[in-house]
Amino acid sequence: MLFTNLEFDQEQRNRMRALSAPDEVYFGDPEQTPEADREAFLKAEIAFGWCPPEWLAEAGALRWMQFDSVGIGEYAHLDWDRLSRRLVRTNLRGFFAEPVAETVLAGILALYRGIDRLVDLKPRQAWMKLTLRPQLKTLANAAVVLVGHGALGQRLRVLLLPFGCRVTAYDQFAEGADLTQLEELDAVLPDADIVCTALPDTPATRGLFGKKRFDLMQAGAIFVNVGRGSLVDESVLAEYLLSGRLGGAVLDVTDQEPLPCEHPLWQCPHTILTQHTAEGSFDELDRKITFFAENLRRYRQGLSLENVINWTRGF
């Protein structure tokens, strides 16, 4: 049996049934985890979506779990050594590179070209042409440091190419990174106009951007985070944005989501909160089914699956 709990419409459910046939599909609740879903999950051979971590630990029949995300931080504490002997786990690494890279560029260009301020002016019908023009910058030739050079970082590098940006990427694991040591990263931070973090949540990445690294950045630089909220000390970030020490931020992820109403990041100037939408697109679910279908074909033919998670590394 195949378990899935994504928010499919009728057409997508039919597509899932056709893919799975002759095996049955169980459609779980996309928001909650009722007992009936847990019971179905424990009987499933294949699961596509997400689940409470404790379900995974007890799912005796499960042979393959296709997560519908890239990050899997919430499952990190499970005893994977024991589980991994029988359970293949795959994620959506690379799947979101295009939409996320486009949101990062949209956010940076919005700050450089004043789109955030212009959108604010519209409901007030306030014409500020002459005030705004001298505040604007161009991205051409900017120095960009990518902290994380996975699929997203590599795609962003390509989109920045025609701007003539000087791009330097730090990554301990990924292909094509220019720097692999944190000391090397710290050496280039002072020259960066833009720093973009896109690392997963692991013990090694938690708190990577705290006071020490924000202090290394030049005054007025822009900070982007599309990795995980845990990478950043948000109280320092908010303080530096409020004081103008940092020139702006584009944040897709925060430590708490939804971001609480009283959180200072809501009040920070030149700060675009993209509310974990960077991965989104109208055809996201259809594309996920297409990705799953290819892995299902491989699973049934006994081939190795795409995007098997390296659990020791944490992503």
Add this chain to the structure above:
Amino acid sequence: MLFTNLEFDQEQRNRMRALSAPDEVYFGDPEQTPEADREAFLKAEIAFGWCPPEWLAEAGALRWMQFDSVGIGEYAHLDWDRLSRRLVRTNLRGFFAEPVAETVLAGILALYRGIDRLVDLKPRQAWMKLTLRPQLKTLANAAVVLVGHGALGQRLRVLLLPFGCRVTAYDQFAEGADLTQLEELDAVLPDADIVCTALPDTPATRGLFGKKRFDLMQAGAIFVNVGRGSLVDESVLAEYLLSGRLGGAVLDVTDQEPLPCEHPLWQCPHTILTQHTAEGSFDELDRKITFFAENLRRYRQGLSLENVINWTRGF
């Protein structure tokens, strides 16, 4: 004597004086046109900036006018046949290609990635992740029609390259255009996801986008104008944006600027009004002086100047 009326600070005035020496520089009012400025203008050999059209007609000593804009529509009715025998006129064609192309891309990406809606949500601390995600699009592989393929269109084409956009450019005069006839343009409009107009104001371009061409565009397409407001029938544009017939707009120019408070474009959804800031950047005036300095060197050495205006064509 050299006349200029740009809004220079002290350092920039000193730079202008050094460039002009041994000739004197007269610094006019950057906002108004007092009688003293007119008298100075009529005695000047070189002018750098702008002036009321009637000044140009009487400026007997003037040999070279360097406009600080690309468009020169407000001078079109002058008797240039008589004036052109003694007066060289140059503009800033190409000078603004980078900032304008970046604002166009910033505006399009903002609409595709929901930045306009996210900026609106921030003062209300409203978390709309799940509502927004399925509304978003990616620019990858979009069909883009450029109406005008001057320096801006050519630069935009380069910035769009890594997105894999299918770009088609219409232009009667410019290099590298794919289409030169209006019938050819009309044939590609129905397939465009994005139409970007960047033509000057001339008798031939006025009203180019009225009901006929907007009706040719597909439902949900995005319209961009960084040329002149006169290209567009704004009542049809506003109607189609309000009804959702068009998916959105990025407008740097409008028929009346500042846009009057009661104008319907202020109320249109998915419409980013960039308030004629697209050419702006913090170093705009310094870059203008650098451009002028090179033309001044050429003028003094008797060489042909950069960006001489073709007055018959109108730009």
